Amino acid sequence: MAYQQPALPYADNALEPHISAKTIGFHYGKHHAAYVNNYNNLVAGTPFDSMSIEEVICATAGDAQKIGVFNNGAQAWNHSFYWNCLSANGGGKPSGELAAKIDGDFGSFDKFVEELKAAAATQFGSGWAWLVLDNGTLKVVKTGNAQTPLTSGQTPLLCVDVWEHAYYLDYQNRRPDYVAATIENLLNWTFAEENYQSAK
Known part of the structure; x- marks a missing residue:
């Protein structure tokens, strides 16, 4: 029962100029x-x-x-x-129940963004920054290398890949610029909302 690599949900160039x-x-x-x-x-x-x-x-x-x-x-x-987690029409802010939950658990959307940017920028070496639902509470977590929130009983809602191969051709060593561009322009809040509704 081989695992099939899912097709990309958009064309290779759909995320330009943020990801080439x-x-x-x-x-x-x-x-x-x-x-x-x-x-x-x-x-x-x-x-x-x-x-x-x-x-x-x-x-x-x-x-x-x-x-x-x-x-x-x-x-x-x-x-x-x-x-x-990425969409050519992404970025901006979530709406509905997830938006209210972010405000409640982080204090504001801006505070959530600060926390996600910090987690992605400070993950030492390769890894990931995630928005997860953990026992009913939204949290930002980071994992190294291949680690995933699945093994901690957390439900991933969104993630940002901070392995160098995710950004080095476009941003070289400027990981924070890649993270900011991704969060502000590409995050797929519709996908996050679907994950939240399925998990809550």
Whole structure:
């Protein structure tokens, strides 16, 4: 039951000028595809082959003997999620229940943005910054390398990829500029709202 890399929900150039078609081509076409292929090769013929990728991620988390399966599976899943967090018509502010929840849990939307930008900018090395629902409360968390909130019982609503391959062709070492451009112009609040409604 091989894991299929989902098709991008937009054209390679749809996120320009904030993320270039060249970056999408390498990021989706090379990096993400490699995680998917490696994961499928590692689980083929094992008991993991009949499990969902989410079940495999949770089953292998923290198991040093299964680190290859976890890293490739979690990165495959994280990237599939990340592409849906972006939209050419994104950015701005959420509306409805999620907007009210952000105001309630963070104090204001601006305070949430500050926290997400800080988490993304200060994640040491490669990793991710996330908006998650944790036991009914919205939180910003960051994870290193392939780590994912799935293994902590948290429900991801949105994420920003801060691995260098997500931004280096466009922004070089200016990660904060990439993070700001992504949050302000590309975040898909419709997707976040759908995740929130499913999880609450």
